[in-house]
Amino acid sequence: MSQVTYSLGVASPYAIGIGDFNNDNRMDLVVTNNGTDNIALLVGYGNGIFASAKMYSTRSSSSISIAIGDLNKDNRLxxxxxxxxxxxxxxxxxxxxxxxxxxTYSTGTSPCSVAVGDFNHDTRLDIVVANRDSNTIGVLLGYGDGFFANQTTYSTGSWPVSIAVGDFNNDSNLDIVIANFGSNNVSVFLGYGNGSFASQTTYSTGSTPQAVAVGDFNNNTYLDIVVANADGNTVSVLLGYGDGSFANQTTYSTGSDPVFVAVGDFNNDTQLDIDITLVFHLRVCR
Incomplete structure (x- = not known):
């Protein structure tokens, strides 16, 4: 399969999101551009080809993470x-x-990662952000009209850099897991279902965890955690007990500098696999 490239000008693309932004049942792309004060939208034609990028100003030279959802309940992403x-x-x-x-909404210092979810069961999407230099996460509850309350913060480990969301204790309330780059651990925040969270519980990872994702890796209906450890050249898998707690990590070797992790069934065997992005390579772990 050959690649097709699309110009973003002098931008340095950093993060990418996928969704149908114009309700034509065709997937489009949105890309954050580090260093050029904008993001790019590439509208899809439905045949694997995309229109030229449209640029939208962010007034920030460091837009580095993106989340997608219907934030104002108008059936548009x-x-x-x-x-x-x-x-x-x-x-x-x-x-x-x-x-x-x-x-724009204020966060802590040097935010690094963002995710969305309905944390208080009001059918309105809320936002959680990892504030790296503040060593906090910020939760911004949504009003359902595209506007949000000011953040409520919770202490994390050192340098939180990546977020994933899921129900870790099967109580139908969304919980949060954070990769703490500076303290070599993850923080788990169990949600109360009203927009607030318990204080963190931490679990050790490898050296400098850079990215975190969740999935059920052992088919027991409980969510597990996977972490890419950049300086450890490993991924850590922490199996969930279904009550909000997790087993100690099991580590697997990767190539040099794993910096991103994604989860999916890549070989159609109904078992979740792990995709690791290395600094210069891509590796799939099954």
């Missing part, structure tokens, strides 16, 4: 993205094939 250099999160509400000027 919207985007939330991290502005690392201005310590804000930007919201752009989707209208057909374009995004208006962003609305």
């Amino acid at each position: 919207d985007i939330a993205f991290i502005n690392n250099d201005t310590s804000t999160i930007g919201i752009m509400l989707g209208y057909d094939e374009f995004f208006p000027i962003q609305t």
Whole structure:
């Protein structure tokens, strides 16, 4: 399979999201561009080909993480993205094939990662952000109209850099897991279902965990955790007990500098596999 490339000008693409932003039942791409104060939207034609990129200003030279969801309940996908250099999160509400000027909300210092979920069971999407230099996460509850409350913060380990969301204790409330780059562990925050969370419980990982994801790796209906350990050249798998607690890590060797992790069934055997991005390579672990 040969690649098709698309120009983003002088931008340095950093994070990518996929969704149908114009409701034509075709997948589109949105890309955060580090260093150029913008994000790019590439509208899909449904045949694997995309239109030229449309650029939208973020007023930030360091937009490095993105999350997608319907933030104002108009049945159109919207985007939330991290502005690392201005310590804000930007919201752009989707209208057909374009995004208006962003609305920003203050975060902690040097936010690195963002995710969305309904943390208080009001059918409105909320936001959680990892504030790296503040050693906190910030939870911003959504009003359902594209606007959000100010963040409520919870202490993490050192340098939280990656977020994943899931129900770890089978109580139908969303929980949060954070990879703490500076303290070589993950923090698990169990949700109460009202938008608030218990204090963190930490579990050891390998050296400098860079990315975290969740999935049921042993088919017991309980969510597990996988972490990419950049300096350890390993991935850590922490199996969940279904009550919000996890077993000690089992590690697997990777290539040099694993910095991103994704989960999916890549060989159609109904077993989840792990995809690791290395600094210069891509590796799939089955």
